[in-house]
Structures are given as structure tokens and as C-alpha cells.
Amino acid sequence: MTARPRSRMSRFNVSALVLGLAFLYLPIAILVIYSFNASKLVTVWGGWSLRWYAEFFNDRAMLDAAWMSLRVAAVSASLATLLGTLAATALSRGERFKGRTLFSGMLYAPLVMPEVITGLSLLLLFVALNAERGFWTVTIAHTTLTMCFVTVVVQARLGKLDRSLEEAAMDLGCDPLRAFVSVTLPLILPSIVAGWMLAFTLSLDDVVIASFTTGPGSATLPIRIYSEVRLGVRPQINAICTLVLGLITVVIVAASFATKLTSARGEGAAPL
Structure with a gap:
């Protein structure tokens, strides 16, 4: 038997890969490095220092804004996640629902709608309801936006799921709710x-919708x-962005560890 030739990456593929990774991550690497810059000038290197991290933790306005973003x-x-999972379940299991097309269209509309329109429409809604803009208005606005993304992710998984497992659980005496909770x-x-x-990342990154729905003291x-x-641009901004990157990482x-642990438990519990 002849051995199969090993696949090797050409120079063009390697170059494209290196350029792509550099385009994506080189600016982030520069930002992280310059967050430890001792100089007041962003583009001038003045040695290693934690000065700007200390200034961030002493900046009350920045700390309040960071705490606000994390809570929202x-x-x-x-x-x-709760609403998106329920919506994905309804779309995946409600094939006979007459308003399914309209419901899915309304649900996916924020995915393609400009954020300016979404933010302005929510602002007009809150003004009409005479709602005080602050934490809850921003939270509701971000929930409206990110729920669509959660629905898409969960619906894709439900579409590939073997429904016979859930039906087998119901045949063994489980009601639909218990079968969904225990199996699906x-x-x-x-x-x-x-x-x-x-959803967490999109909310933490949003500027447009939050600028329409936030109020005084809740930036x-x-x-x-x-x-x-x-x-x-102040060097302190580099330190803040580095901390956000660390948190997201x-x-x-x-x-990832939680997902792998859950998958390992599921495989271990599966019958042979």
C-alpha cells in the first residue's frame, strides 16, 4: 500500500494565516503592552509601570461606569438567555403554530436592523411610558438586542437534537416539562x-443603544x-481595555471548562 502524501501548507497559506492573525491580534497586543507604559504620551514608550492601573482604580467615575456595565x-x-431559550424552543417545536413565520420575523428583525433605529425606537417607548432612564432601561434595551442572538444559537442546537430521546422519557412516565428539563x-x-x-459580550461592548437609553449618572x-x-486618548484607557480583555478571557x-465538564458527564451517563 502506498502511503498517502502529507498535506503541507503552502507559503501563500502560511502568509495569509500570519497576516490574518496579525491583523486581528496585533492591535490588541500593542494596546496591552502600552497599558504598562510609564509615559503620559500614548505613542512614546517610557518604561514599564503599573501607574495607569492605579489611576483607574482611583478614578471613581470610571469605576462606577465599569460596575454599571458589568451589572447591565x-x-x-x-x-x-432565558427568553431566547424559550423562543428557540417555541420555534423548534411549534411547527404547527400559525404565527410562526411572523413571530420568527419579528424575533430576528433586530439582527439586521441598524442599532440607531433600535435605540431610537426604544427611547421613544421609554419616553411614552414616562420611564426614568437608567439601569433598567439600558438592561431592557440590551435584553431586546441580545435575545435574538441567543435564540439563533440555541435553535441551531435544538434543530440537530434527536427528539426521540425526549419522547422516550415521556413514554417512561415523564411529563413534557420534566422530560425537557431532565433530557433536553x-x-x-x-x-x-x-x-x-x-449576550454578555455584546452588552458589554454596546455604545449606540446604551447612549439612547441611559440617563444622568448611569453611563x-x-x-x-x-x-x-x-x-x-489617555494611557489610562489602555489599562481599562486590558482589564476588560482579561475579564472576557x-x-x-x-x-469552556464548564461546557467540557457537562459534555463529559453527559457521555459518561449515556448508555452503552
């Missing part, structure tokens, strides 16, 4: 976690950074 992202991601929910848990992570971190960058690693 956590609450809105949790609400979006553990199987789609990785997609739910992925949807939560996506999020992206809005605060954007308002300061317009007057000039920790969340992704923790979610």
Missing part, C-alpha cells in the same frame, strides 16, 4: 452557555470611554 451585562445576558436541557446546555457569553463604561477618547475559559 450580567442581568441582560441572563434575561436574554442538559443536551443544549453548551449552546445556552455560548448564548449567554455572546456605561463604553460610553465613558468614548466620551473621553474624543478629547484625546476569564469568562470564556471558565465557560
